[in-house]
Amino acid sequence: MFIVFEGPDGCGKDTQLDLIEETLSLEEIKHFRLRDPGTTPIAEKIRYVLLNSEDRSQATEFMLFMAARTDLYDRHVKEQDGLILSGRWSLSTFVYQCLLGGISWNLFRAISEELHPRVPDILFYFDLDVDTAWERISKRPDQFTYFEKKGKDYIEQLINGYRKAISVSNVPEDLNKKEEAGCGIAPKPVKFAKTIIQLDAKKTIEELNKEILEILRKSILQ
Numbered sequence: 001m002f003i004v005f006e007g008p009d010g011c012g013k014d015t016q017l018d019l020i021e022e023t024l025s026l027e028e029i030k031h032f033r034l035r036d037p038g039t040t041p042i043a044e045k046i047r048y049v050l051l052n053s054e055d056r057s058q059a060t061e062f063m064l065f066m067a068a069r070t071d072l073y074d075r076h077v078k079e080q081d082g083l084i085l086s087g088r089w090s091l092s093t094f095v096y097q098c099l100l101g102g103i104s105w106n107l108f109r110a111i112s113e114e115l116h117p118r119v120p121d122i123l124f125y126f127d128l129d130v131d132t133a134w135e136r137i138s139k140r141p142d143q144f145t146y147f148e149k150k151g152k153d154y155i156e157q158l159i160n161g162y163r164k165a166i167s168v169s170n171v172p173e174d175l176n177k178k179e180e181a182g183c184g185i186a187p188k189p190v191k192f193a194k195t196i197i198q199l200d201a202k203k204t205i206e207e208l209n210k211e212i213l214e215i216l217r218k219s220i221l222q
Helices: 013-026 041-052 058-076 090-099 105-115 130-137 152-167 205-219
Strands: 002-006 031-035 083-087 122-127 195-200
Touching: 002 013, 002 090, 013 031, 013 083, 013 122, 013 205, 031 058, 041 058, 058 090, 058 105, 090 105, 090 152, 122 152, 122 205, 130 152, 195 205
Parallel strands: 002 083, 002 122, 031 083, 122 195
Antiparallel strands: none
């Protein structure tokens, strides 16, 4: 089973991943944890560039993310058995690079379907208002990434983008008009996961952990 934790910076998904991984280890349930981009040696190097370098075009940024995911997918997702937990996956790329960055969703979909066809079984989306997200992010200013340095307005756009992406079954019509890639592919839905579960990220750490564990126990921990 392939499970992904998604949401804007400051939503607490990494904290919940830590807690879930701790529970799995205590219950001796085999699992493999990923972070996207990252995990593999090549993808970690790409991650460093993406989070620290400011001199790149939107197209370069997009292709670097896809290259890192391809290496990660081939090594740890494509034929991996058992339980996989990942911090971020394709939904983040769609929001950051397509909705906000202007990359053609046709190009995104074509690469995803060709190189990363396995779809997550469950996607936990951590929904959070911008004020709370920015308050949390601002507590670690010395650790700001390239994206967080864009400021509160950018984080608000991200949150709105996530909400838009998971609220529709098809890619929004205004994106269909963007054909920078020239792929010639007829518009159709982008499937981010078989099941998407939205969580209120303003809840306490304990409340969220309990909610996630209850969901997971019904599907994988029984």
